[in-house]
Amino acid sequence: MRNKLAAGASLFILLILLSAVFAPLIATHNPAAVDSRSVLTGPSRQHIFGTDRLGRDIFSRIVYGSRISLSIGFIAVGIAVLIGVFLGAAAGYYGGKLDMALMRFVDLMLCFPTIFLILAVIALLEPSILNIMVVIGLTSWMGIARLVRAQVLTLKERDFVAAAKVMGAKDSWIIFRHLIPNAIGPVLVSATLGVGGAILIESALSFLGIGVQPPTPSWGNILMDGRATLGIAWWLTVFPGLFILFTVLSYNIIGEALRDLLEPRLKK
Amino acid sequence: MMKHIIRRLLGLVPTLIGITLISFFVIHIAPGKPTDIQTSMNPKVSYEARLRLEKLYGLDKPIYAQYLQWVKRFVSFDFGRSYLDDRPVSEKIAERIPITLLINFSAIILTLVIGIPLGILSAVRRGKLSDKLSTIFVFIGFSAPEFWLALLLMNLFCITLGWLPVSGIASLDFESFDTCGKIFDVARHLILPVTISAFASLAVISRYMRTEMIGIMGEDYIRTARAKGLDENTVIYKHALKNALLPIITILGLSVPGLIGGSVIFESIFAIPGMGRLFYESVMARDYPVIMGVLSIGAILTLAGNFMADIAYSYADPRIRVTKDKKLS
Numbered sequence: 001m002r003n004k005l006a007a008g009a010s011l012f013i014l015l016i017l018l019s020a021v022f023a024p025l026i027a028t029h030n031p032a033a034v035d036s037r038s039v040l041t042g043p044s045r046q047h048i049f050g051t052d053r054l055g056r057d058i059f060s061r062i063v064y065g066s067r068i069s070l071s072i073g074f075i076a077v078g079i080a081v082l083i084g085v086f087l088g089a090a091a092g093y094y095g096g097k098l099d100m101a102l103m104r105f106v107d108l109m110l111c112f113p114t115i116f117l118i119l120a121v122i123a124l125l126e127p128s129i130l131n132i133m134v135v136i137g138l139t140s141w142m143g144i145a146r147l148v149r150a151q152v153l154t155l156k157e158r159d160f161v162a163a164a165k166v167m168g169a170k171d172s173w174i175i176f177r178h179l180i181p182n183a184i185g186p187v188l189v190s191a192t193l194g195v196g197g198a199i200l201i202e203s204a205l206s207f208l209g210i211g212v213q214p215p216t217p218s219w220g221n222i223l224m225d226g227r228a229t230l231g232i233a234w235w236l237t238v239f240p241g242l243f244i245l246f247t248v249l250s251y252n253i254i255g256e257a258l259r260d261l262l263e264p265r266l267k268k
Numbered sequence: 269m270m271k272h273i274i275r276r277l278l279g280l281v282p283t284l285i286g287i288t289l290i291s292f293f294v295i296h297i298a299p300g301k302p303t304d305i306q307t308s309m310n311p312k313v314s315y316e317a318r319l320r321l322e323k324l325y326g327l328d329k330p331i332y333a334q335y336l337q338w339v340k341r342f343v344s345f346d347f348g349r350s351y352l353d354d355r356p357v358s359e360k361i362a363e364r365i366p367i368t369l370l371i372n373f374s375a376i377i378l379t380l381v382i383g384i385p386l387g388i389l390s391a392v393r394r395g396k397l398s399d400k401l402s403t404i405f406v407f408i409g410f411s412a413p414e415f416w417l418a419l420l421l422m423n424l425f426c427i428t429l430g431w432l433p434v435s436g437i438a439s440l441d442f443e444s445f446d447t448c449g450k451i452f453d454v455a456r457h458l459i460l461p462v463t464i465s466a467f468a469s470l471a472v473i474s475r476y477m478r479t480e481m482i483g484i485m486g487e488d489y490i491r492t493a494r495a496k497g498l499d500e501n502t503v504i505y506k507h508a509l510k511n512a513l514l515p516i517i518t519i520l521g522l523s524v525p526g527l528i529g530g531s532v533i534f535e536s537i538f539a540i541p542g543m544g545r546l547f548y549e550s551v552m553a554r555d556y557p558v559i560m561g562v563l564s565i566g567a568i569l570t571l572a573g574n575f576m577a578d579i580a581y582s583y584a585d586p587r588i589r590v591t592k593d594k595k596l597s
Contacts, residue, residue, distance in 0.1 A: 108286040110522075111570045113529030116547060116563060120294055123551045200413055204533055207415045208548065223416060230423050241416040248411035256407075 006257035009250035016247055020066040029057035031064040031217055040233045050235035052225060058235060062243055065217035069244075072133050072202045072218070073195040073251075079137025081191050084144025089175050089183070091145070092152030103149070106142045114139045118201065119208065127210040136198050144190050151183030189259045196251035203244055219244050273579060280571050287571075288342065291563040292335050295556055338560065347561035352553055357561040360546060365565070367437060368542035371461055371534065372527045376520065378466035379473050384516070386470070387477025392504060394482060402474070410471035414530065417464050418537045425460065433457050435539035461534045468530070469523060476519055480512040514585055521577025525570045 019026045028048070035055030043050045049058035091102040121135045155161065156179065164174050199219070205211035206220025214221055219240045226236025329337075341348060347357035386406065390399045426434040433439060437457045438450075445453055484490065485508055493503045531544030539545075543562060550558035 104282075104286070108283060108290060111283065111287055111525065111567045111574075112290070112563070113525040113566050113570070115529035115532055116566055117294065119532065119548065120551050120559060120563070121297075124295065124297075124554070196411060200411075203413045204415065207413075207533065208536060220413075223413070227419060230419060231427060234423075237416070237419060241413060241420070244416070245408070245412045249407055252407055252411055 003257070005253055009253040009257075012246060012250045013254070016066055016243075017070065019063050020070050023063050023067055027057075027060035027063045029060040031056060031060040032215060033057070040229065040236075042233070043235055049239045050233065052222075052233075052236055053229060058222065058239055061217040061222050062219065062240055065219045065222055065240070066243070068129065068212055068216060068218040069199050069202060069220070069247075072129065072136070072212075073198040075133040076136035076140070076198040076201075077191050077194040079134060080141040080194060081144055081187060082141075083137070084141035085148050085180060085183075085187060087141070088145035088148025089152050089180055092149035093156055093171070093175055093179065099149075102145070106145055109139070109142050112139075115201070115204065118205070119210070122205065122210050127205070127213055129212055129216070132202060132205060132212065136201050140194060140197065144187055144194075147186045147190060148180070148183050151186065152179050155179050155182050185262045189255050189262065192251055192255035192258060196248035196255075199244060199248055199251075269583070272582060276575060276578060280575065283571060284568070285339075287567040288339065288560075288564055289335070291560055291567070292338065293331075295559055295563075296331055296334075342564070347564075348557035350550075350558050351555045352550075352558075357557045360558060361543065361561055361565055364541060364543045364546045367540060368528070368531050368535070368544060371458060371465070371540070371542065372531065374458065374462045375465035375469070375527065376523075378462060379469050380516075382466065383470050383473030384477055384513075387474035388481055388504070388509065388512075390474065390478040391481030391485065394478075406471040406474050409467040409469075412468075414464055414468050415533050415537050417467070418460065418534070421460055421464065422537070432459060437540050457538075461538050461540065465527070465530060465534060469526070472519060472523065473516065476515065477512060480515055481508060484508045484512050514581065517577050517580050517584065521574045524573035525566070528566050528569060 033056060035051070037055065038047065038051050039055045040053055041047060041051045041055075047057050047059065049062065051057055052061075087102055087106075091099040117139050118135050122131055125131050152175075156174075161174060161178055164178055169177075202211055202218060203220030203223060206218060206224050209224075211220045211224075212218035214225070223237055223240040223244070226233060226240075230237050338348070345358060347361070349356055350360060383406075386402050390402050393399050422434065425432045433456060435457075437454055439453050439457075442450065442453055481504075485504075490503060490508055493507045494500075498507075528544070531542055532548055533544070534540065535542045535545040536548060543565070546558065547562040547566075549555075550562065
């Protein structure tokens with residue numbers, strides 16, 4: 001059952017990824033095409049998820065929106081992983097004052113309600129897609145840094161590291177070649193969960209009006225677009241929300257399955 | 269124990285300084301000045317008037333001087349005055365904070381009351397249907413956009429069914445109620461935000477509880493307890509639960525920033541005049557003193573949460589206290 005669930009989640013993610021890549025082939029309409037003759041029509045054979053107040057096809061907007069929402073998830077997490085792995089490995093390997101300073105900085109960053117920091121930066125700069133990715137990445141690397149540091153701390157005492165040192169390997173070689181590849185398991189779990197988290201943050205930013213700006217469709221802003229007409233056109237709010245829910249849920253299920261694989265204590 | 273507490277408290281000071289530094293520079297990296305709104309939009313304002321305004325707010329000084337001035341006032345809990353309505357920032361925050369704390373405390377309690385038993389159930393009936401169902405249930409809460417759930421439930425309960433009030437924290441005729449009626453009125457307004465907030469954080473507590481319980485159930489002392497012939501309930505609730513509950517204290521301490529952050533969303537959607545809403549409004553208006561004030565207070569609340577969790581933990585588990593003190597001294 002566990003595995004079936006994880007397999008289902010992987011399949012769903014695969015479908016979403018494919019539809020993002022092949023959006024022009026899958027979308028039934030032009031996502032930006034305004035059609036004054038079919039404004040706020042419910043799901044029908046022609047528009048399977050209905051249309052919005054400008055007569056745009058919701059299904060096509062969701063398909064194109066997946067490009068934006070998924071890119072934000074991946075790139076934000078990519079940035080977080082880069083920073084986290086690099087700082088965590090440096091702190092764990094060199095120890096001493098550098099470790100103290102870096103971990104203090106991690107503690108500091110963890111004290112901020114993340115959404116406050118993101119909100120402040122995005123609102124004060126401008127809500128471009130790039131800014132959103134970078135700011136989410138810059139505020140979510142701390143957990144990964146801690147994980148990598150802990151892994152490196154135990155790994156560096158192992159014999160194969162000592163052997164590499166004896167053979168005259170440089171620090172950078174040991175860190176990138178021996179330590180990081182061995183510490184990557186928990187990072188993978190964290191990154192998988194992080195993609196879901198970043199998609200949720202983007203939708204929350206859209207809700208606050210400082211997410212991806214229309215007319216570029218993101219799942220968050222399609223959903224928000226339907227807020228005013230929720231009473232008369234439920235499809236505008238329900239469908240994009242379901243896409244966010246199932247995508248984030250799938251990432252969480254996959255992340256949890258990976259964790260079970262990597263955590264021997266939980267195995268029977 | 270006292271020594272431990274004092275040492276931890278002193279350790280918070282550099283963290284606090286770091287927090288104010290980061291907040292200050294985050295706010296000031298942005299291009300533009302708050303006076304722009306009052307000046308560039310208004311063609312009648314002369315260049316001299318603009319400089320006067322900047323001087324009044326201290327914005328003409330270099331950034332480190334502005335920071336030092338801010339710190340000087342911060343020590344006496346003076347956060348300056350809001351650019352918007354010239355009211356003291358501390359006063360603005362003080363009137364908003366109780367609402368945010370009330371909602372978050374209620375949400376934490378609701379999360380614990382549901383999450384802990386759910387986690388135990390999942391661990392004890394591991395792999396059975398009830399474990400799977402509760403896992404999927406908490407994962408949905410964790411994965412759904414909170415404001416989306418809020419929108420849908422609001423539409424259902426407040427508009428379609430009309431059972432609950434739509435927004436705010438009190439009815440218009442709030443003052444006419446007696447004490448009991450007032451509590452009931454606020455409770456009715458808070459049901460939805462508190463429930464959704466708890467639903468979202470249920471996964472963290474219940475999954476942690478499950479993992480801890482499963483780990484502990486495999487320990488030797490549990491086998492000993494079973495071998496002694498104790499019945500399963502005593503083993504689970506007396507022997508295993510006590511140790512599994514310990515890490516929950518830490519998790520609670522760590523969840524403070526998330527809860528405070530989440531209040532921006534909840535307070536916006538339910539039109540609740542709390543700290544999150546204040547932060548949003550001040551960010552949108554570039555009201556620097558208020559942004560700084562809320563960021564600092566938020567961080568102080570987080571530090572307080574971590575501190576209390578730490579003390580509670582070392583109170584409950586003497587091993588922590590001893591090893592930590594030894595390492596430090």
